[in-house]
Amino acid sequence: MTALAPHQTSRPGARIGGYLTMLLVVLLIALPLYWILVSSLKERPDIYTVPVTWFPGQVTFDSYSTVRTGVPFTDYLRNSVLITTVLTIVQVTLGVLSAFALSFLRFPGRTFVLLFIIAALMVPNQITLISNYSLVAQLGWRNTFAGIIVPLAGVAFGTFLMRNHFMSLPTEIIEAAEMDAAGPLKMLWRVVLPMSWPTLIAFTLITIVNEWNQYLWPLLMADDASVAPLPVGLTQLQDTEGLSNWGPVMAGTVLTMVPILVIFLVLQRHMIKGLTAGAVKG
């Protein structure tokens, strides 16, 4: 994230104001996160004191062990990893294939199919919830990974994102490949994908974050730790420990947040590219 057009603030007063605002922003974002972390490291009596303390009297990892013993946390973690991995692979594959067909192959009704897929973006999940729940329940898929994964596997946003990118590839290269009469698979693998890594990475990252954070659908699908992912497990922890024992609840929150924060810190540039694509040009 480097500015193309940096604008020097000329007056020193404005600069100081800028830094003060920046400090305020940092506090607004960081204080709650610090509060969560520090509470997860406190002993229980340190949490329940008035006035509250900003530092743990004694740093302890007790809350973290309570999380492990109180709820089957490793099961939730395993489920989260499994659901996120499968959904990401499926969605990225389907998105790339759909976008490729819609960009480079000629077939009747292509525009209609494209609009049909993009229009799915406009259908809020909550509208499809009740009917899908009933369908999945009838199939006997509740409390299975299939029940969580399959209804979430269709991909509209990624198709849109990848197609936008494919359409921006230089026409000459695509035409040269077509002249060589390379088959579609070869063309996808040898010509199109090698020119598409940044967008593909952005798409993958956005999918990982989305699926890792899924909540409502898995909550409805999973009754116990056999298939429920971390955010659902966290609510279960909240139900059992809740207001009376914040320490383990905060520890569970930290454990849910950390993996995605690490991915974010390493790869944020790529993610931002995907989010801003198509938004700015208008």
Add this chain to the structure above:
Amino acid sequence: MSAAPIAGVSSVVRPRGETHPSGHRRRDILVATAFLLPNLVLLVVFTYRPLVDNIRLSFQNWNISSPTATFIGWNNYTEWFTSPDSGTVLWNTVVFTGFAVLGSMILGLALALLLDQKLFGRNAVRSMVFAPFVLAGAAVGVAFQFVFDPTFGLIQDLLGRVGVDAPNFYQEPGWALFMVTVTYIWKNLGYTFVIYLAALQGRRAELDEAAEIDGASAWTKFRKVTWPQLRPATFFLLITVLLNSFQVFDVIHTMTRGGPLGNGTTTMVYQVYQETFVNQRAGYGATVATILFVGLLAITLAQVYVMERGRDK
């Protein structure tokens, strides 16, 4: 986090490959079918089928776990439009969505303008502002329930330091709604921020420089030069943030379960969940979902209409 990039759809519908040599046509159709079919089947079965089915369900009296449902005509609709609860739910939805959209857009723009300046350490701060957006809404909700804890929380301590008694965020409906809205803005701010920042970085610097040479004040420069160039980003955000805020479930569910006092923070989306899966009235839940969908569709179409008109000018 679902970013629906509606803006710009019309400009990319033009397909490519019209210069295709003939002969590959049959093969193209076969390959396209193989590539598209799985995705299309999934979207038909799990997006479009339930969308239509939901309308059918909204005319039924149905307990979601029972195999039988009774057709009751418009009864569910009459009930929703005459129930006193609907007023509260609609109000909560409008307040939550309105403040979430305005709050995250105004703050996101302000932060983007600030961090577009040449300030030391701005890259680190940019990452920080964006970070909450990638966190699970459920985790943020659980965490902020404790941050807002009226006795042992962070907010009451900060307020106490400046001599203000913290309200009871858990028990007073107005403050509970304030709590979930602020939490959602905190989480969502990073999204509006990166979109606005990208728009600022893509703007034409020479216009700004010309304005500076003309000696325009900072406010005039923003209003006359910068703001018009942010129009596409603003419209895009209005649509996506509005759609996303309307659908918030995780933050509300983890913080308040729609309470206090029964429906203190119940929005329409939360009502769909509660009627269907808690009160076991799936038909009524489907009715609320249909009303919500029609409302969203109308708002979105109105926005697109305004946007297209603005573009023609």
